[in-house]
Amino acid sequence: MTNGHQLINYIRAVAAIAFRCRAVRCYSSNNSHFYQAVALQHWLCVFALFLLPLPVCCLYFECESKTDSMAKKEQEESMVAVVAAVTPAVPLGYRQLGTQVAGHTFEASNAAAVGLLQDVGGSEEGRSEGRVFKPLGKPECGLREIQFYESLAAAKSTIAAAVGDVGKAENAADNDLALLAALAEHVPRYYGQRKLVVNQREHTFLQLEDLTHGMAKPCVMDVKIGKRTWDPLSSPHKRAIEQQKYVMCKQNLGLCLPGFQVYQQEQPSGKTILIRHGRDYGKSLNVEGFHQALALFFNVQPSYANVRQLLREVLRQLRGIHSWFKRQRLLHFYASSLLICYDFDRLSNPSSQQNGYHHEPPATPAIKPPDQWIRVRCIDFAHIFPAADAQPDENYMFGLQSLIDIVESMLQR
Numbered sequence: 001m002t003n004g005h006q007l008i009n010y011i012r013a014v015a016a017i018a019f020r021c022r023a024v025r026c027y028s029s030n031n032s033h034f035y036q037a038v039a040l041q042h043w044l045c046v047f048a049l050f051l052l053p054l055p056v057c058c059l060y061f062e063c064e065s066k067t068d069s070m071a072k073k074e075q076e077e078s079m080v081a082v083v084a085a086v087t088p089a090v091p092l093g094y095r096q097l098g099t100q101v102a103g104h105t106f107e108a109s110n111a112a113a114v115g116l117l118q119d120v121g122g123s124e125e126g127r128s129e130g131r132v133f134k135p136l137g138k139p140e141c142g143l144r145e146i147q148f149y150e151s152l153a154a155a156k157s158t159i160a161a162a163v164g165d166v167g168k169a170e171n172a173a174d175n176d177l178a179l180l181a182a183l184a185e186h187v188p189r190y191y192g193q194r195k196l197v198v199n200q201r202e203h204t205f206l207q208l209e210d211l212t213h214g215m216a217k218p219c220v221m222d223v224k225i226g227k228r229t230w231d232p233l234s235s236p237h238k239r240a241i242e243q244q245k246y247v248m249c250k251q252n253l254g255l256c257l258p259g260f261q262v263y264q265q266e267q268p269s270g271k272t273i274l275i276r277h278g279r280d281y282g283k284s285l286n287v288e289g290f291h292q293a294l295a296l297f298f299n300v301q302p303s304y305a306n307v308r309q310l311l312r313e314v315l316r317q318l319r320g321i322h323s324w325f326k327r328q329r330l331l332h333f334y335a336s337s338l339l340i341c342y343d344f345d346r347l348s349n350p351s352s353q354q355n356g357y358h359h360e361p362p363a364t365p366a367i368k369p370p371d372q373w374i375r376v377r378c379i380d381f382a383h384i385f386p387a388a389d390a391q392p393d394e395n396y397m398f399g400l401q402s403l404i405d406i407v408e409s410m411l412q413r
């Protein structure tokens, strides 16, 4: 616009000078031919002064407004890209999963990178609070994860339909189905797939139970299980990368720590703070550091009444998963994690103790059984493979046993 005004003013200035020169010469001459010629020039100057700018400027403005709108559009698009990456453009009723502690996330510089979403609740059909939405990611990984969840769902419904049929579980095939159905108890509930548009692109998501649902202050830890975190189809390059990461923890414990968040009471202020650690922290840990990170995560200190209850319940759920792995010869889990979640408010709130009250039981908050505020589940099945030669998954069991040992040692302190 500024350039447009400058152009008009320029044309007007040139025309005004020409007009003044003609007018002076007109009044100073008596020659009629000359007068007519000057009159013609006079009208030409009027034309130059008032009319010529119009079409020129219209053309100019058209160009300018086109450039303007294109630039504006480009600017808007880049703004969308930046804003989308910083605050991703997600459908109404969804938001970034605030408690995501590891895995693929939204990236400030890449609008195509998508992390987990969560449902903010509401009454629309097909939506309900308490779900997370995991993007499928790389095609081969997404396909394996879908197949895993679908096969578990199919096994569950087949077994449920067969309940009461005594002879059913006798043959090997049904034992496999029963095993798969039993695994469902240790993984987030699965609600099928959903397509959602994020940052102007459509993505397919798995709808899963939010393991932190109902927790006021969710403490969340992602522990990746196994010394070996590359699958049988991995390239030598991928294999080398995986071998070089989290070396001390992986090789000694068969565990690594890609991320966690924990609430703590800051001393001496007594203020509750949230601490978050990501993969870089995890990669810096040795065995001792790993133990300390777990102690930090479980808030192992005498001031919390329910720490022992927390450790016992985590141990109970870990042993349940271990017992499943001891029985199965179906699957091998590579680069899979255990997600450990608990509610900090229950840890510090005496009303949630299970061992009875010294005085009158308080009216609120309601006592929740430990498995309602403490959840340990297997997650991330992007690299799950059929067990070669029906061998047990020693790689996973080694890591899981280390974790059980560490939690047991905390209880014995």
Ligand SMILES: Nc1ncnc2c1ncn2[C@@H]1O[C@H](COP(=O)(O)OP(=O)(O)OP(=O)(O)O)[C@@H](O)[C@H]1O
Binding pocket: 099, 100, 101, 102, 103, 104, 105, 116, 132, 134, 188, 208, 209, 210, 211, 212, 220, 221, 222, 259, 337, 339, 379, 380, 381, 382
């Ligand atoms: N069912 C769930 N409920 C709550 N949080 C979840 C759930 N599933 C995943 N998360 C959160 O998302 C994070 C990443 O999950 P997951 O490991 O499945 O993703 P990923 O991108 O496949 O990870 P990776 O990069 O290790 O392959 C977890 O660490 C956890 O914080």
Ligand SMILES: O=P(O)(O)O[C@@H]1[C@H](O)[C@H](O)[C@@H](OP(=O)(O)O)[C@H](OP(=O)(O)O)[C@H]1O
Binding pocket: 103, 137, 138, 141, 245, 258, 279, 335, 382, 383
């Ligand atoms: O622990 P880190 O350092 O975060 O490393 C990531 C981790 O190993 C993921 O499991 C892997 O995703 P996949 O399981 O999908 O292979 C990802 O690979 P990627 O970068 O190729 O996605 C790695 O970057």
